Amino acid sequence: MMHQTISRLRNFCPLIIIVITTLALTTATVYGQDRPASKSDLRFDHYRDHTTLVAESKALAAAHPTLLTYIELGKSSEGRPMFALILNNPKTGRDTDKPAMYIDGNIHGNEIQASETVLYTAWYLVENYGKLEPITKLVDRSAFYFLPCINPDGRQNWFDKQNSSHSSRTGYQPTDDDKDGAVDEDGPDDLDGDGSIGMMWRRDPNGTHKRSELDPNDMERVEPAPRADGTIRRGDWSMAGSEGIDNDGDGQVNEDGPGSYDMNRNWPAGWNPEHVQGGAGDWPFSYPETEAVARFIMTKPNIAAGQAYHNAGGMILRGPGVPQRDGAYSGDRGVYESIGRVGEQMLPGYRLMVIHSDLYPVHGGFVNWLAESLAVVTFTNELWTERRIMQNGSDPSSQMRNLWRDSVLFGQTETPLTEVDHPTLGKVLVGGGNKWASRIPPAFMLEEECHRNAAFTIFHAGEMPRVSMGPSLVRKLADGLWEVTIELKNDALIPSRTARAAEMKVGFADRVTLTPAKGVTVVSSGQVGRRYDRTFNPDRETPLLVTLESGVPGRDSVFVRFLASGPEGAQVGVGFTAEKTIAVKGAVTLAPFDPANAGAGAVAK
Numbered sequence: 001m002m003h004q005t006i007s008r009l010r011n012f013c014p015l016i017i018i019v020i021t022t023l024a025l026t027t028a029t030v031y032g033q034d035r036p037a038s039k040s041d042l043r044f045d046h047y048r049d050h051t052t053l054v055a056e057s058k059a060l061a062a063a064h065p066t067l068l069t070y071i072e073l074g075k076s077s078e079g080r081p082m083f084a085l086i087l088n089n090p091k092t093g094r095d096t097d098k099p100a101m102y103i104d105g106n107i108h109g110n111e112i113q114a115s116e117t118v119l120y121t122a123w124y125l126v127e128n129y130g131k132l133e134p135i136t137k138l139v140d141r142s143a144f145y146f147l148p149c150i151n152p153d154g155r156q157n158w159f160d161k162q163n164s165s166h167s168s169r170t171g172y173q174p175t176d177d178d179k180d181g182a183v184d185e186d187g188p189d190d191l192d193g194d195g196s197i198g199m200m201w202r203r204d205p206n207g208t209h210k211r212s213e214l215d216p217n218d219m220e221r222v223e224p225a226p227r228a229d230g231t232i233r234r235g236d237w238s239m240a241g242s243e244g245i246d247n248d249g250d251g252q253v254n255e256d257g258p259g260s261y262d263m264n265r266n267w268p269a270g271w272n273p274e275h276v277q278g279g280a281g282d283w284p285f286s287y288p289e290t291e292a293v294a295r296f297i298m299t300k301p302n303i304a305a306g307q308a309y310h311n312a313g314g315m316i317l318r319g320p321g322v323p324q325r326d327g328a329y330s331g332d333r334g335v336y337e338s339i340g341r342v343g344e345q346m347l348p349g350y351r352l353m354v355i356h357s358d359l360y361p362v363h364g365g366f367v368n369w370l371a372e373s374l375a376v377v378t379f380t381n382e383l384w385t386e387r388r389i390m391q392n393g394s395d396p397s398s399q400m401r402n403l404w405r406d407s408v409l410f411g412q413t414e415t416p417l418t419e420v421d422h423p424t425l426g427k428v429l430v431g432g433g434n435k436w437a438s439r440i441p442p443a444f445m446l447e448e449e450c451h452r453n454a455a456f457t458i459f460h461a462g463e464m465p466r467v468s469m470g471p472s473l474v475r476k477l478a479d480g481l482w483e484v485t486i487e488l489k490n491d492a493l494i495p496s497r498t499a500r501a502a503e504m505k506v507g508f509a510d511r512v513t514l515t516p517a518k519g520v521t522v523v524s525s526g527q528v529g530r531r532y533d534r535t536f537n538p539d540r541e542t543p544l545l546v547t548l549e550s551g552v553p554g555r556d557s558v559f560v561r562f563l564a565s566g567p568e569g570a571q572v573g574v575g576f577t578a579e580k581t582i583a584v585k586g587a588v589t590l591a592p593f594d595p596a597n598a599g600a601g602a603v604a605k
């Protein structure tokens with residue numbers, strides 16, 4: 001029996017090999033559809049508070065010690081760590097020598113999925129390094145700075161305290177919002193004890209709403225309409241504000257809750273003082289959180305791309321925040337359009353928009369500081385849109401919204417209306433959408449939201465400037481006298497120096513340095529319009545240095561020419577440096593060469 005089996009196996013040996021080979025191939029191809037085997041088993045099917053976010057970020061860095069570093073940038077108002085994850089492969093150079101993408105989230109503390117999205121991006125890149133070729137290549141030539149949560153107090157308090165989906169937005173320094181001399185004296189109050197701050201409804205013979213006959217937890221709007229007897233039909237309930245009482249007896253309810261400074265109005269880009277916009281602070285960077293972020297960013301002039309995550313609405317926003325600053329984008333509009341339009345295709349239900357014209361005016365917003373003051377191509381995504389409820393991208397009807405809430409989410413985002421005795425309003429109904437309603441995706445859709453947005457930023461990062469040297473044109477003008485035209489080309493969308501940077505002289509201009517071999521003299525050098533142009537305005541002062549004020553445009557080339565005297569066959573070293581690209585080193589041989597006449601693949605260096 002045994003013998004028989006073995007001989008059979010022997011006969012089938014080739015078949016077994018084929019089967020094993022097929023299995024191996026199948027495993028390799030199937031990987032793309034699978035979760036990567038993870039060194040740090042992070043899950044994106046739930047939301048984590050700030051304490052857990054810190055612990056998991058540290059664990060992710062510890063699991064990938066070569067690529068990922070956890071650093072603390074400072075402390076929040078309430079003493080929580082402000083932190084960053086730096087992704088860089090030291091084997092391919094220092095982070096500051098590479099173009100970098102800056103990605104943050106949760107500046108508004110209630111906009112919680114922003115942090116999961118940033119953490120997911122870091123996690124996806126480190127877990128797939130060495131497994132997915134496009135990721136490996138991108139990580140090897142770029143750096144990433146991840147700041148998953150830049151409002152730690154806002155986030156932690158959103159989880160710990162009674163909030164609505166809109167509250168715990170700000171930072172947590174005690175602030176006198178209503179200027180009555182007391183701080184934080186009248187916050188929201190959880191009257192029905194559900195842990196959230198909902199809506200209050202009072203009985204009103206001229207009410208705007210009535211309770212639905214199909215579902216008594218639903219308030220339906222009633223449009224006033226004349227009855228046959230001449231009276232006007234109205235509802236019997238009206239809204240009575242957000243859940244709470246007048247704690248300080250000043251006649252207003254919940255007018256001065258905990259904290260309340262808006263760190264997204266505290267950046268030096270068209271900043272305006274408090275009396276123009278509340279929350280702006282005494283001066284830009286006046287809050288510990290904004291100062292910590294600014295100090296970090298100011299040490300990283302290699303940041304070439306930026307992304308900030310907020311919620312909600314399904315938007316890919318670019319600046320400016322006010323129409324007066326439209327001109328700041330005129331030179332780079334094409335770059336923003338090209339990247340943003342791809343984003344619209346990658347993010348179903350999302351639309352590319354301009355902050356001031358499509359949303360509302362913002363003075364001194366973070367994205368404006370990065371884009372307008374530091375001249376970095378930056379977007380703000382407003383994560384999650386109700387259009388994602390419908391799989392066809394249209395806005396849900398109220399019937400669909402209720403079906404979603406009751407039969408897809410099984411009521412998890414809703415507290416039934418209950419009667420509560422209110423000290424000043426009498427009997428009120430309290431309830432409605434809880435803090436999990438409306439602004440964040442349900443857990444089962446979180447991972448998709450994270451992944452698609454991560455993919456968009458990875459695409460954006462892939463378009464950070466990438467400069468290389470093309471073939472050089474070398475002409476012999478006379479015995480021992482050479483004219484050399486060098487091509488520097490950028491095959492990414494983002495220029496090595498944005499139009500905004502060139503215009504405002506932000507940072508250093510790009511530089512081409514020439515290093516002649518012994519016996520060679522560079523007589524003059526300068527930029528030319530095209531490779532075969534005959535006109536040439538040499539810079540006689542510094543022939544070994546050509547400054548490119550406008551850098552190398554996206555998907556385009558610039559040409560630099562120099563005249564040199566020296567023997568045929570001698571070399572001139574060429575170096576290109578820019579703040580936001582990897583430096584390029586090459587050399588040109590002084591021997592006649594015309595790229596137009598060269599065969600395929602011939603490059604004179």
Ligand SMILES: [Ca+2]
Nearest residue numbers: 176178182256
């Ligand atoms: Ca007050």
Ligand SMILES: [Ca+2]
Nearest residue numbers: 190194196198
């Ligand atoms: Ca409540």
Ligand SMILES: [Ca+2]
Nearest residue numbers: 186248250252
């Ligand atoms: Ca009050």
Ligand SMILES: [Ca+2]
Nearest residue numbers: 187244245254
């Ligand atoms: Ca109150």
Ligand SMILES: [Zn+2]
Nearest residue numbers: 108111310311
């Ligand atoms: Zn926001």
